[in-house]
Amino acid sequence: MKKNSLITFTALIVLSFFSCKENETITSVEVTEPEYEGAELSLEFDQKIDSLIALMTLEEKVGMLHGNTLFTTAAVERLGIPKLQIADGPLGIREELEINSWTPLGLDDDFATYYPAGAGLSATWNTDLAYAFGNGVGEEARARNKDILLSPAINIIRTPLGGRTYEYFTEDPFLNKKMTVPFVKGIQKNNVAACVKHYAANNQETNRNIVDVQIDERTLREIYLPAYKAAVTEANAYSLMGAYNKFRGDYLCENDYMLNTVLRDEWDFKGIIVSDWAAVHSTVKSLKNGLDIEMGTPKPFDEFYLAQPLIDSAKTGKISDTEIDKHVKRILRLMYNLKMMEGQTNRVKGSISTEAHFKDAYNIAAESVVLLKNEQNLLPLQTNNIKSIAVIGDNATKKNSLGGFGAGVKTKREVTPLEGLQNRFPESVKINYAQGYLERYSKTFETQFGDVTVNKPETIDELDPKLLEEAVEAAKNSDVAVLFVGSNRDYESEASDRKDLELPFGQEALIEAVLAVNPNTVVVMIAGAPFDINEIKEQASTLVWSWFNGSEGGNALADVLLGNVNPSGRLPWTMPKKLEDSPAHATNSFPGNETLTYDEGILVGYRWFDTKNIEPLYPFGYGLSYTTFEFSNLKTDKPSYTENDMIQVSFSIKNTGNMDGKEVAQLYITDSESSVEKAAQELKGFKKVMVKSGSTVNVTILLPAKELAYYDVSKKDWVVEPGAYKLKIGKSSRDIVAETTVSIE
Incomplete structure (x- = not known):
């Protein structure tokens, strides 16, 4: 798969074991540019x-x-x-x-x-x-x-x-x-x-x-x-x-x-x-x-x-x-x-629906799941202490390979969350399934030109009394409840934008009812975009975010819930407390009509929230683990650089918990001396690192000084201004754990 098997796509790993403390190991990880196979478009023909x-x-x-x-x-x-x-x-x-x-x-x-x-x-x-x-x-x-x-x-x-x-x-x-x-x-x-x-x-x-x-x-x-x-x-x-x-x-x-x-x-x-x-x-x-x-x-x-x-x-x-x-x-x-022409040979034959591909889909799904909250340490679920579990919600059985207006996939394998739990739980655990809510839409909804929602009917947000009763009974009569709620690919779809951040199908009322009878409830959101989960965050002790996660999504999610996989997903976008906090909406520059101006400029996503000091519900880059990590020893190889230099940013990550896990180290830069407007901070490097329990990993991220540039419109070119720059290492855009300063000459 790679040009050089010694160089991974993100890191050159050198192992050096020595006695720092009893049972502690030190691993050095240097982040380098990826070495993936790829070919330029040749002009030889x-x-x-x-x-x-x-x-x-x-x-x-x-x-x-x-x-x-x-x-x-x-x-x-x-x-x-x-x-x-x-x-x-x-x-x-x-x-x-x-x-x-x-x-x-x-x-x-x-x-x-x-x-x-x-x-x-x-x-x-x-x-x-x-x-x-x-x-x-x-x-x-x-x-x-x-x-x-x-x-x-x-x-x-x-x-x-x-x-x-x-x-x-x-x-x-x-x-x-x-x-x-x-x-x-x-x-x-x-x-x-x-x-x-x-x-x-x-x-x-x-x-x-x-x-x-x-x-x-x-x-x-x-x-x-x-x-x-x-x-x-x-x-x-x-x-x-x-x-x-x-x-x-x-x-x-x-x-x-x-x-x-x-x-x-x-x-x-x-x-x-x-x-x-x-x-x-x-x-x-x-x-x-x-x-x-x-x-x-x-x-x-x-x-x-x-x-x-x-x-x-x-x-x-x-x-x-x-x-x-x-x-x-x-x-x-x-x-x-592409070796398509008559007489050309050795074109790749390909393969489809192989176990290797399903394994890739599983690996992606397993590393994508984001643990948002785990206050009572309900997760990972301990099957030896559980005799019964309530699995509630239409999303527990909903399949998303097809649906909506956009391109889908016809597949022979799509493991749902319910099937994933059935595959992973021992037979001694009784699974009580209840649908909880219906995915329903109005057939009479009509839209006008300029409406946000195009060609999509309104949802029916009333809960079916019988389904609600079944869900409450299942939760009441089970040691633990897992609620699968959120969205699907019929609701999130090409050709239409949502009109608000509200959860559809009456799900908030369902969540409230289940939490009222069983505080040992894990709420799992399955969705591709932010929703208003302010109340859910306050009411639930345990909150997980998953996605439209492929053929093996149910198995991967079950493994995360059971602790077979330590969650390492991090949010790739900011989840606002309210829609009006998001930049396109704060500036009233969405959706426009025939003309649309992006009035927020460069302050997109977390750049807006961090620069304007607006607290998000969950920040960009956020995600928890079943273990804990400590960062230390942040430093650079030199105090000053030229714009053509490579800045070596090094630090240590120690796993201070009881489970092996992956941490995502995020490198942000701040240029407070700039002559032009800049965001409070910008992501300019990251590294996902496996750290064994009790071990320490020394990480070096290589940051090209040219990444500090802004685009100068008058020069029609990228400019790295001389001056001081703060380099920050964080676990998210709002959880900066260390910073240092370098200068560009």
Whole structure:
């Protein structure tokens, strides 16, 4: 999997055991840049490509520039040019659909591994798992003969109401890029092109097809583009997807500044731009301004903007043959690099739904679970002291591989939380299941233009009296109760944002009723985005956050609850006490109508909360463990540096508890002397470290001084200002345990 088996994706580990105290060991961990396999898009085939293009008719060339079916382009069989086969893939490889609609074909050979959603992956804070995820879906894409995988989805989480928050990674640009790069490399090592989406500034579902997003240049560069830039310049992504929305007046699939000036001229992108489905609005403008392939379903394929209208435009001289050839060449270059062309050999064959892939899905899920509260030490559950357990809630049996408007996965294996507990509990423990609440929606709800909730009915929040009674009785007659509540992929969905942070389906009343009869209750939230859990946090002694967590999600969650796995997930976004505390809502700049200005600027997520001194319900990076950790000995290798230097930040982590566990050390920087506005602190490094009980790990994080830069709009360049910078090590953005100062000369 890796170029150098001695260098892990995050750390070079050197073991040196000596007697510091009885039974204590010291491990040194130096965080280095990842060494994942990945290949640049080679230009070695350009001469062959030029010869091929010279033989092609106009109609053959144009057929390669638009969808010929829902997920393929046209082949040129007489020249040995195959069709491009595309698949959705944020959660795994989507099932096969009809060629011109979203109707499943109902095949029996398109089952795939369901991987945890993006928010769960980012909650692991483990880039190795991002690589494993990418590699797994890449292998499965090849097993299904796919060439382009529409994944990963990396838009910044700007609002907690976002319908695709569950699918995206994080609110932080640094964490975002560090998870994106290995994910992309993992996909592409399998001769599959990652199509990184949705480029760019596509941070809400409301009015996504028409909204004109206005972002100042510094905010664009510092918050919304870093992960895309890293995908191109570090991971060598072969393709990007143009988003639905406008940016500064132009749709993003015909945006010269974003597709040409930034992407190709500045970042030297050599790959292809694929439109989101039905996101194209012009023929000549789209092609000239950077789009390569138009996909969609709203009309016959030969009527697409880059289909017959393009042929007509070429014949009337509105666009040149040279311009068309440029885009065809990009596509052929991609095909040669993927070993698709006639005569090429040794293309990866792939594999699908293997035990190795299910194990990867399990590992991601197990490291994603966040322990929010454990005041009475109910967790981990001690099965030798438990004779009966009440498992309550529709989410205990809800499956999320399919559902909602977005891409799902048809899988043969999705272990639910109830099944996970049944798999893990000994037969001596009686499990009393009660559904508790119904997932119900109004059929009469209608929305108007500009409403936050689009095409989604209102939930029915009244509890069914019989189900409530059954839940209360189960809790009353059990030693322990575990409540599975939260959301699902029907409620959190592409094409609509939530209207508020309220828990749906009357769940708050259910939680209150269960807690009233059994204080030994563990509340498990299963959701992809923040909810208002203020009252739950106050009432419940034990609170866990899980996600739409893949094929093995139930087993992984059960292992965390039972202590077979020590929880190590950390929140990848900030959970506000109230919606109005979040920056997009505090500035009244969500959802907008036809125009939307990001008035919070660079203060997105925890940057806003920390800079404005607003207390969150749970901060970015937060998560507890069944053990305890102490940090000490924070220092740097030198007191001062130049902007081209590498800053070595070292410290020690000791596991002072009774269980082995993983801690996520988070490195934040503060520049209080800056000549421009900056956030109170910014994440610039992290390391997930396994520390055995009673042991100490010495960690060194390597911080490039260039990471201290801000984007200077007047210079159109990144600037590291000289002066003093605070380096802070913390367990979350609000739990800083040590800090030191360095100067940049």
